[in-house]
Amino acid sequence: MTRVVVAGLGDSGLLTAIHLANHVDVVGISAKPALVSGQELGTRLARPDDWARDYLVPFDRYRRLRGVRTVHATLTGLDLAARSVAVRLADGSASAEPYDVLVISTGVSNGFWRRPDLQSAGEIDEALRAPHERLAASGTISVLGGGAAAVSTAANLASTWPDKQVHLYFPGDRPLPRHHPRVWTTVEARLAERGVVLHAGHRAVVPDGFDCDRITDDPVEWSTGQPATTADATVWAIGRVRPNTDWLPPELLDADGFVRVDPDLRLPGLAGLFAIGDVAATDPIRSSARNRADRLLAANIRASLSGRPLKEFKAPRGRWGSVLGVQSNGLEVFATNGKPFRFPAWSIDSVLQPWIVRRGIYGGVRRP
Numbered sequence: 182m183t184r185v186v187v188a189g190l191g192d193s194g195l196l197t198a199i200h201l202a203n204h205v206d207v208v209g210i211s212a213k214p215a216l217v218s219g220q221e222l223g224t225r226l227a228r229p230d231d232w233a234r235d236y237l238v239p240f241d242r243y244r245r246l247r248g249v250r251t252v253h254a255t256l257t258g259l260d261l262a263a264r265s266v267a268v269r270l271a272d273g274s275a276s277a278e279p280y281d282v283l284v285i286s287t288g289v290s291n292g293f294w295r296r297p298d299l300q301s302a303g304e305i306d307e308a309l310r311a312p313h314e315r316l317a318a319s320g321t322i323s324v325l326g327g328g329a330a331a332v333s334t335a336a337n338l339a340s341t342w343p344d345k346q347v348h349l350y351f352p353g354d355r356p357l358p359r360h361h362p363r364v365w366t367t368v369e370a371r372l373a374e375r376g377v378v379l380h381a382g383h384r385a386v387v388p389d390g391f392d393c394d395r396i397t398d399d400p401v402e403w404s405t406g407q408p409a410t411t412a413d414a415t416v417w418a419i420g421r422v423r424p425n426t427d428w429l430p431p432e433l434l435d436a437d438g439f440v441r442v443d444p445d446l447r448l449p450g451l452a453g454l455f456a457i458g459d460v461a462a463t464d465p466i467r468s469s470a471r472n473r474a475d476r477l478l479a480a481n482i483r484a485s486l487s488g489r490p491l492k493e494f495k496a497p498r499g500r501w502g503s504v505l506g507v508q509s510n511g512l513e514v515f516a517t518n519g520k521p522f523r524f525p526a527w528s529i530d531s532v533l534q535p536w537i538v539r540r541g542i543y544g545g546v547r548r549p
């Protein structure tokens with residue numbers, strides 16, 4: 182039977198494995214023993230138990246991963262000639278996994294919440310709790326960054342802890358510069374209701390050698406000329422993403438280190454190699470994860486195996502999706518034209534999560 186190795190079982194790799202599981206022999210390789218989603222930083226920091234329920238799910242709970250062999254290991258190399266990937270297992274030993282088809286879905290590293298390190302369930306739990314407890318013990322919190330992760334962090338911290346002073350520092354005139362302007366108009370009102378103090382035109386100086394991978398309490402200097410500021414805790418969500426591609430031959434990568442792909446998600450000129458998610462240079466904002474290219478990828482892999490034509494991934498022009506995550510009044514999702522659609526609060530646990538997400542998207546998730 183054809184063997185597909187999915188390298189990286191995050192949001193995109195997991196869904197791709199699920200779609201392929203009934204058709205081919207699938208091996209999923211992951212540095213974590215669970216889906217540890219890169220989504221919803223604000224909820225993760227403010228309400229880690231709520232976040233974990235939906236975004237931290239051990240692989241053995243996915244019904245449609247039955248039959249998929251998951252390997253808890255770090256990918257260390259790719260041998261194109263031998264058609265195999267090299268891995269280092271949790272006990273430190275090395276091994277190789279041969280493939281007929283390889284899916285590269287190792288995502289990106291970002292801040293302290295998206296790391297490619299090998300972690301046990303206990304270490305993942307500790308990495309979830311520690312930042313929450315650190316923030317819980319802080320009176321003043323600075324959040325740095327102008328993207329959805331920073332905005333959502335400021336909003337969720339302020340609503341969970343109304344007695345704390347939460348400041349949001351961002352470099353431009355307004356946050357969310359890549360979203361439709363209407364999105365900011367709506368989100369700004371939510372931040373104002375929660376007393377978040379906005380500081381436009383602030384670009385932080387990133388200290389030498391600092392990877393934005395921890396919460397700090399040193400004064401923050403500004404390259405935009407303002408005097409340094411202090412807070413009990415500073416969250417750096419400035420969008421410094423790094424592709425997790427150290428394990429790949431450099432000829433597969435573009436100048437920024439992301440995996441070059443054709444519109445059908447194949448690596449140019451390499452039979453049997455595909456890439457998806459934040460690691461894949463599909464479009465300027467590398468949106469194949471949020472635009473759910475996993476189904477198309479699974480169909481293209483099956484088409485390539487049976488000699489049928491492949492389809493192309495087309496990214497929508499604008500950003501869409503949720504910015505703040507689930508709030509006490511429901512979940513607001515913005516379309517590319519900036520118009521919000523709200524799932525009311527009552528529908529989140531009775532319709533959205535059980536039926537649309539767990540059943541519809543993942544094909545069934547067992548209770549813990």
Ligand SMILES: Cc1cc2nc3c(=O)[nH]c(=O)nc-3n(C[C@H](O)[C@H](O)[C@H](O)COP(=O)(O)OP(=O)(O)OC[C@H]3O[C@@H](n4cnc5c(N)ncnc54)[C@H](O)[C@@H]3O)c2cc1C
Nearest residue numbers: 189191192193212256287288297425458459470471502503
């Ligand atoms: C259903 C769904 C809904 C979404 N909704 C939104 C939305 O509303 N708004 C929005 O902005 N975005 C949304 N997104 C997208 C999301 O923000 C990210 O783009 C997505 O998490 C990226 O997924 P990924 O698989 O590329 O990376 P990741 O989820 O980060 O997965 C990469 C995995 O590879 C592992 N890995 C890395 N290196 C190695 C290695 N060397 N060895 C072994 N394992 C390794 C990592 O540990 C990780 O588990 C959504 C995505 C999905 C699937």
